[in-house]
Amino acid sequence: MKKRVYSGVRATGRLHLGNYYGAIKGMLALQDDYDCVFSVVDLHAITTPYSPKLLQRNIREVVLDFLAAGLDPEKCALEIQSQLPHTDLAYLLSTIYPVSRLEDLPTYKEKKAQYPKYVNMGLLYYPVLMAADILLYKADLVPVGIDQEPHLEVAREIARKFNSMFGETFPEPKRFKTNGEYIPSLLGKGKMSKTVEGSYISLVDDFNEISSHLAKAPTDTGVEGGEIPLEGGVANLFTLLKLFSSEVTIVAFTKEYQEGKIKYVELKKVLAEDIYKELKPLQERRREFENQPDLVDTILANGREKCEKMAFSTLSEVKDKMGISVL
Numbered sequence: 001m002k003k004r005v006y007s008g009v010r011a012t013g014r015l016h017l018g019n020y021y022g023a024i025k026g027m028l029a030l031q032d033d034y035d036c037v038f039s040v041v042d043l044h045a046i047t048t049p050y051s052p053k054l055l056q057r058n059i060r061e062v063v064l065d066f067l068a069a070g071l072d073p074e075k076c077a078l079e080i081q082s083q084l085p086h087t088d089l090a091y092l093l094s095t096i097y098p099v100s101r102l103e104d105l106p107t108y109k110e111k112k113a114q115y116p117k118y119v120n121m122g123l124l125y126y127p128v129l130m131a132a133d134i135l136l137y138k139a140d141l142v143p144v145g146i147d148q149e150p151h152l153e154v155a156r157e158i159a160r161k162f163n164s165m166f167g168e169t170f171p172e173p174k175r176f177k178t179n180g181e182y183i184p185s186l187l188g189k190g191k192m193s194k195t196v197e198g199s200y201i202s203l204v205d206d207f208n209e210i211s212s213h214l215a216k217a218p219t220d221t222g223v224e225g226g227e228i229p230l231e232g233g234v235a236n237l238f239t240l241l242k243l244f245s246s247e248v249t250i251v252a253f254t255k256e257y258q259e260g261k262i263k264y265v266e267l268k269k270v271l272a273e274d275i276y277k278e279l280k281p282l283q284e285r286r287r288e289f290e291n292q293p294d295l296v297d298t299i300l301a302n303g304r305e306k307c308e309k310m311a312f313s314t315l316s317e318v319k320d321k322m323g324i325s326v327l
């Protein structure tokens with residue numbers, strides 16, 4: 001049997017370069033050789049402040065971005081998390097996992113600090129639901145960004161604990177790493193994030209939008225010279241350059257930096273061109289799918305059907321092993 005792959009993207013609207021490199025590139029790399037399920041995780045999206053009116057539209061945006069990026073519905077099943085029994089499995093798994101471990105997770109602490117008035121049970125439960133997402137499909141490999149490693153550790157702990165209490169059932173899921181899995185924020189601190197305005201470039205941004213985002217990215221005076229810093233605005237621009245631009249370009253700007261001659265306007269212009277060059281084919285493909293809503297609906301219906309078979313089979317097995325009536 002082929003190994004299973006699962007990954008999910010929160011339904012918070014259109015994807016940005018951080019999602020693209022952290023998760024989507026990995027999904028694309030795996031879809032040819034593995035049995036893949038890729039999900040729009042809407043239930044995770046509602047753990048932080050959101051608009052109920054926009055949720056369905058945001059789910060659709062992620063689906064379109066998946067297809068635009070080149071996920072092939074013939075090779076992988078696309079699912080919308082809330083349509084499958086993830087919460088059923090999550091509840092069952094939550095009964096074997098300690099609250100104290102969840103309270104200690106860095107991701108939970110960060111969200112608590114970010115939304116002090118929105119510290120809800122769902123936020124604490126987030127990693128259990130994520131473990132259920134993965135274990136529902138018995139996935140071995142999970143293409144996600146490095147910031148998700150603590151959550152994957154929870155998934156592995158839950159898998160191990162379940163297997164030891166109720167018999168061998170789940171594989172221990174491993175993260176699939178991609179090149180460029182940590183895309184820094186354009187603001188010079190932290191990662192590119194949908195919830196931090198000005199920090200990201202969206203996959204649908206045109207050349208002018210990309211240029212104006214980059215224009216706001218902080219730099220230094222450009223006259224210090226010496227080695228390129230390891231963190232901050234300039235470091236981040238060079239990280240992006242390494243992902244999108246040619247070796248010749250990188251070497252040239254590095255040399256200019258070292259000689260204290262760098263012109264950031266130039267660097268940002270070249271970078272904007274190179275990012276746009278990569279995104280343009282995606283944007284064209286996106287338009288094709290946007291113009292065929294029925295096709296997208298059919299893709300989702302087929303994905304749902306494929307996922308239901310796998311998901312309900314795992315759920316029945318788990319209930320049975322836990323002594324809960326399956327009927």
Ligand code: TRP
Pocket residue numbers: 006007008009010041044129130133134142143144148151
């Ligand atoms: N927590 C992930 C993120 O923020 C999204 C996610 C939810 C996920 N469930 C998942 C990723 C299962 C991989 C597998 O990026």
